Amino acid sequence: MEKPIKTDSxxxxxxxxxxxxxxxxxxxxxxxxxGIHATMYRDKLWTMRQYAGFSTAEESNKRYHFLLxxxxxxxxxxxxxxTQIGYDSDHAMAEGEVGKVGVAIDSLExxxxxxxxxxxxxxSTSMTINATAFxxxxxxIALAKKQGADLQKISGTIQNDILxxxxxxxxxxxxxxxxxxxxxxxxxxxxxxxxxxxxxxxSGYHIREAGANAVQELAFTLSNGKAYLKAALEKGLDIxxxxxxxxxFFNAHNHLxxxxxxxxxxxxxxxxxxxxxxxxxxxxxxxxxxxxxGGSTLTAQQPHNNIVRVAVQxxxxxxxxxxxxxxxxxxxxxxxxxxxxxxIALRTQQIIGYESGIADTVDPLAGSYYVEALxxxxxxxxxxxxxxxxxxxxxxxxxxxxxIQDEIARSAYQYQQEIENNEKIIVGxxxxxxxxxxxxxxxxxxxSIRKLQSEKLASLRTRRDNDKANALLAALAERARTxxxxxxxxxEAVENYCTLGEIADTLxxxxxxxxxx
Numbered sequence: 001m002e003k004p005i006k007t008d009s010x011x012x013x014x015x016x017x018x019x020x021x022x023x024x025x026x027x028x029x030x031x032x033x034x035g036i037h038a039t040m041y042r043d044k045l046w047t048m049r050q051y052a053g054f055s056t057a058e059e060s061n062k063r064y065h066f067l068l069x070x071x072x073x074x075x076x077x078x079x080x081x082x083t084q085i086g087y088d089s090d091h092a093m094a095e096g097e098v099g100k101v102g103v104a105i106d107s108l109e110x111x112x113x114x115x116x117x118x119x120x121x122x123x124s125t126s127m128t129i130n131a132t133a134f135x136x137x138x139x140x141i142a143l144a145k146k147q148g149a150d151l152q153k154i155s156g157t158i159q160n161d162i163l164x165x166x167x168x169x170x171x172x173x174x175x176x177x178x179x180x181x182x183x184x185x186x187x188x189x190x191x192x193x194x195x196x197x198x199x200x201x202x203s204g205y206h207i208r209e210a211g212a213n214a215v216q217e218l219a220f221t222l223s224n225g226k227a228y229l230k231a232a233l234e235k236g237l238d239i240x241x242x243x244x245x246x247x248x249f250f251n252a253h254n255h256l257x258x259x260x261x262x263x264x265x266x267x268x269x270x271x272x273x274x275x276x277x278x279x280x281x282x283x284x285x286x287x288x289x290x291x292x293x294g295g296s297t298l299t300a301q302q303p304h305n306n307i308v309r310v311a312v313q314x315x316x317x318x319x320x321x322x323x324x325x326x327x328x329x330x331x332x333x334x335x336x337x338x339x340x341x342x343x344i345a346l347r348t349q350q351i352i353g354y355e356s357g358i359a360d361t362v363d364p365l366a367g368s369y370y371v372e373a374l375x376x377x378x379x380x381x382x383x384x385x386x387x388x389x390x391x392x393x394x395x396x397x398x399x400x401x402x403x404i405q406d407e408i409a410r411s412a413y414q415y416q417q418e419i420e421n422n423e424k425i426i427v428g429x430x431x432x433x434x435x436x437x438x439x440x441x442x443x444x445x446x447x448s449i450r451k452l453q454s455e456k457l458a459s460l461r462t463r464r465d466n467d468k469a470n471a472l473l474a475a476l477a478e479r480a481r482t483x484x485x486x487x488x489x490x491x492e493a494v495e496n497y498c499t500l501g502e503i504a505d506t507l508x509x510x511x512x513x514x515x516x517x
Contacts, residue, residue, distance in 0.1 A: 086504025211412020
């Protein structure tokens with residue numbers, strides 16, 4: 001008997017697809033399976049972003065200017081681990097990590113340096129930051145004000161998705177309830193002060209990187225999105241207002257057709273979730289998403305093979321209708337990307353966008369018996385998982401019970417077993433292996449960065465008005481014990497050069513730290 005062939009999510013692929021699915025849906029109309037815009041890329045290509053950030057703000061600023069000169073349409077900022085978990089660079093917990101996996105941002109001064117020579121009103125900026133998203137957003141708003149920008153016009157995204165941190169990634173600070181309060185405070189504040197800002201990017205990317213398959217990525221991400229909708233509704237916010245500023249962040253892996261099906265199913269499912277929770281404005285029902293190619297699919301063996309993997313993943317994202325895309329450097333399994341690798345990654349998007357013809361028509365794979373059937377099955381399997389999570393009381397409860405974490409761990413183990421048993425072929429890893437000596441340039445970050453950042457912090461604390469800074473931190477602690485929105489006070493605090501660590505620690509003292517299950 002012929003061994004069944006399956007997708008990465010375990011969906012069995014039939015040898016031939018013959019039964020057509022009714023194709024009466026149109027792009028730009030509910031439930032948006034075929035795309036959120038009627039003309040998609042015929043009028044405007046997706047935003048080509050490159051995720052970058054390392055070392056100091058000065059060094060990252062140079063890379064941003066390089067990327068902008070190469071044709072990048074939007075910036076995407078990576079932050080180092082101390083910044084992500086609320087420690088200044090001179091804190092003992094920051095030792096060995098400053099500037100390593102992203103840029104170190106301790107204060108408004110660092111943000112000023114990071115965007116020196118870049119007008120925030122003219123660029124869209126995505127910031128991959130979660131537990132301290134409210135502080136980084138405050139830095140960005142304060143800088144925009146200093147530049148004289150119209151806050152009604154500045155655009156960008158903060159990831160601000162804490163639930164996936166508890167489930168898959170681990171860079172959380174506070175317990176779930178106060179963390180959700182910070183998120184809804186941001187929804188409320190930005191709806192009034194920064195209306196074009198995307199206040200959350202609900203991330204399946206890290207869920208997938210932790211080992212989830214495509215169906216799990218979709219189900220867990222949409223469940224988290226549903227939890228954010230409900231939290232905002234409970235706070236009395238209008239879903240037709242705040243849901244317009246929600247976006248998603250998905251992973252693109254190597255199984256081209258399953259990934260396309262995942263993206264198409266995601267739009268359909270989110271449209272129904274928002275509608276069921278009361279959204280009537282089509283823009284509040286649309287699932288808008290950014291995609292990043294799969295970091296966990298990249299191999300240190302034969303690293304130039306990753307260029308091809310990234311190209312396949314780029315096709316998956318764009319055939320699936322992404323609104324923006326970051327393509328990984330081929331060397332990222334070894335180090336942070338070099339300028340050469342970053343340029344090749346960007347050129348991959350540009351070649352597919354301008355030379356492949358996929359932008360010439362909307363939803364090019366629509367009507368394919370295979371893709372339509374796969375879209376339907378991915379959706380059905382994802383709904384099954386969502387219903388299980390709903391029965392547990394929603395994402396927060398499912399995370400607290402360890403259900404989502406266990407599902408991801410099981411999937412990751414199964415995937416690894418398939419590689420080790422040669423059931424899944426990874427070129428250059430378990431087949432077509434060659435003896436090789438590494439000739440790949442490695443980009444390294446010097447540990448002296450911490451000393452430089454610490455010196456800048458010491459200087460800042462001697463120059464600022466410390467009485468004012470301390471008074472604002474005390475006021476923040478008091479407000480955290482109430483239900484008042486924290487964002488106006490956080491913005492005022494960073495404008496008076498309170499540091500990221502000082503603000504995070506102030507709330508640690510009030511709310512405590514989450515230790516996990």
